[in-house]
């Protein structure tokens with residue numbers, strides 16, 4: 001198949017950074033998830049939240065580095081309607097664009113409140129195979145996610161979904177995914193290769209074979225020429241990114257891009273994207289120019305001097321990590 005991205009004259013591949021906001025999840029029983037190994041240790045959602053300054057510093061750096069916010073993410077029950085509204089307003093202020101949210105199933109009241117700041121809402125679908133769902137995702141019900149998607153339509157929000165390859169599904173399940181995408185008018189799908197986490201039932205798995213992972217991308221692109229496909233490659237699959245793009249991915253994610261900034265892996269990603277005939281939008285290797293006055297001059301009543309100073313401290317800390 002001719003690469004659809006070339007046909008559409010797309011020249012760049014962008015990086016989507018998922019901004020993690022909390023260590024808490026009140027489900028905590030998805031068999032592949034790190035949170036399922038932590039639930040018993042964390043009982044108060046507020047205390048498990050990341051500091052607002054570090055979240056905003058990361059959003060600010062995304063803007064400066066040319067990265068998109070894949071979504072703000074958190075486990076189920078990490079935020080109240082009010083606290084998520086404040087967070088969304090603040091991220092929107094510092095990032096300057098609408099973004100996606102992935103913090104579990106949201107009710108209509110919450111969606112209505114946060115909708116002015118959002119491009120769309122992501123459903124953590126993970127798999128469409130019912131038997132696999134019963135075994136590894138017993139309490140994240142598809143019906144609730146689909147109900148949330150219907151509410152999103154009322155507020156003109158786009159819908160996206162995550163899909164983890166390697167949970168026990170087979171490529172023969174593709175028609176189920178196709179129906180799901182059509183039924184819910186999904187505009188973006190993020191494919192992750194299962195990353196086996198210590199302490200979970202997958203700890204001895206190697207994750208999916210690369211060709212199998214890429215087959216999911218290829219079939220999705222063949223059936224949906226206009227959908228956004230984001231490939232979550234982790235560090236161990238960086239050398240296959242050109243194949244993921246050949247198969248139809250138009251964005252990448254799941255790379256610790258601050259920690260590994262300008263590393264061998266970061267340089268490889270830029271090379272891989274070139275090998276596929278594209279350019280990375282933004283950079284994984286050049287430290288951006290930062291004008292800290294830009295943060296000091298934010299005029300928004302939520303940003304008092306203390307918060308601005310804390311954001312600046314965090315940005316400096318991240319830049320030091322990137323310079324190592």
Ligand code: SF4
Pocket residue numbers: 025026027028029030033034035036074075076124140
């Ligand atoms: S709902 Fe999300 S954060 Fe919570 S256990 Fe499942 S995958 Fe992990």
